[in-house]
Amino acid sequence: RWSMVLRDDERMLSFDEARRHGVITPMSLNDRCGGRPNKVRTTKFTPLTWLPKSLINQFKRVANIYFLFIACLVVWPWSPKNWKSKIFPFVAVLLWTALKDLFEDMRRKRDDDAENSQRCWRLKRGEADGEDLEGFEEITWAEVLCGDMLLIPEDAAFAADLILIHPAGGTEAFIS
Secondary structure, three states: OOOOOOOOOOOEEEEEOOOOEEEEEOHHHHHHHHHOOOOOOOOOOOOOOHHHHHHHHHOOOHHHHHHHHHHHHHOOOOOOOOHHHHHHHHHHHHHHHHHHHHHHHHHHHHHHHHHHOOEEEEEOOOEEOOEEOOOEEEEEHHHOOOOOOEEOOOOOOOOOOOOOOOOOOOOOOOOO
């Protein structure tokens, strides 16, 4: 008998014929992301973090720091320029860029939801009341867990993190 020690960044998937599904190591891998480790999320913001993160990203640009400096200078009473002519355009540009970031992030969320809601077929796991579960159940891509055996129909889209075990039609598969 031998034992295996995995580094922190390593994972292992083994298949047990009796259980009919994969066993993953470490076991906590499927607990990530609220038990949905395959859910895609490419959004940058939440409603709470939208404005602060957007402003932080905007002030990474030297031009915005320059205009902030100019805006600070014109608020002093000895400034020859009217503060309204500098502050309002600067705030309008910051707000416009923040709204553009919000719009782009909402589009990313819409695309994420469409990707996560795509359907696939998973081999049923375990036993129910002593009888074997036979066949497949339809699930969304967000519900796929590490170790699941999936049936992907020919010419159907599939997630990039799958291992091809057997292609339909023999020994070859073309993936584009």
